[in-house]
Amino acid sequence: MIRRINGVYYVEGGNTKIAEGFAHFFKKLGGRILNNTEVKQIFTKEKKAKGVLLQNEEIIEGEKVIVNGDLLSSYERLLPEEERPSYKDRKIASYEPSVSAFVMMVALKGRRKNFVHHQMYFSEIYQREFNGIFVHKKFPEDPTIYISNSSYSNDRIAPGDNLFILVNAPAITFITKVESENYKEKIYNKLLAYGVDIRKDKVAEKTITPCDIEAKFFVRRGALYGISSNRKKDSFLRPSNVSKDIKGLYFVGGTTHPGGGSPMVTISGLNVAHHILNENRKKSSKVF
Structure with a gap:
C-alpha cells in the first residue's frame, strides 16, 4: 500500500517493499534471482553481449545483459578496456565524481x-x-x-x-x-x-x-550519482542506457539516463524495457 502524506508518497513498510514487489513479479514470470552472487565479467563476441561469468565460475548465457549498477565502475570491472572504446580507463578517470x-x-x-x-x-x-x-x-x-x-x-x-x-x-x-x-x-x-x-x-x-x-x-569512489552534474553537459547529457560499444548491453540506475533518485531510476528501467521490446518487435516483423 502507498500512502500520500502532504504531497509526498510513502510506501507502507519502507522503500524495500518496492524492490520486494518487483522481485515477486519477476519470479512469478519465471525469472531466477541469485542473491549474494557477484558478477565477475561480461562476455562478448564480435561486439555483442553473450552473457556473464559469476564469481563462482558459473556462466549465464544471454543475448541481453542489463547492468543495474554504477556505470563507470561496471565498465572498468566487467569489461576489458579494448572492448569499450567509448569508456577507456583514461576517460573514466577524467570524470569528476558526484557527491x-x-x-x-x-x-x-x-x-x-x-x-x-x-x-x-x-x-x-x-x-x-x-x-x-x-x-x-x-x-x-x-x-x-x-x-x-x-x-x-x-x-x-x-x-x-x-x-x-x-x-x-x-x-x-x-x-x-x-x-x-x-x-x-x-x-x-x-x-x-x-x-x-x-x-x-x-x-x-x-x-x-x-x-x-x-x-x-561497487560504486566508484562512493559517488552516489556517478558523474557529477556540475557541468551543463554532464547535467543534461547523462550516460546512455544503451552501450555504444556492445550490442545487447544496457545500463539502468542512478548513474545513467535520466539521473538519480527512485523515480528517475525506475524510468531508466522503463527506458531499457521499451527499447528491448521495440527491438524484439522489429526482429519479429523481419522474420514474417
Missing part, C-alpha cells in the same frame, strides 16, 4: 514530539559546504543534515524513532575509523545545538561512509 554521503542509522528509545517524517538542518553558508566537498574534497565543517523518521508515518515498523541521518560528503577512497567517529560526533553536536539531543535516547547505531558505499555496492 557521496555520510550516513547514520540511529534507533531511539521512545518517540519525540519534535520529529516528523522529514526534517532538514541547513548549513549557514550552503556554497561553502559544496566548495569543501568538490574543491577541497573534505567533509563539511558545517554540514546540512537531513533526517528521515519513517516510524512517524508508520509506527508499526519500529518501537521508537528510527532515524536515517544523511550528510553530503566528498567522493573519497579512504577514511580512518577515528575520522569517521569524530565526524559522527560533529553531527551529533550540531543537532544538539539545535536542541536535538539524540545521544541520551540512542539504543542502536550504524554508520556508513563513502568508502563503505564503494566497497559494498
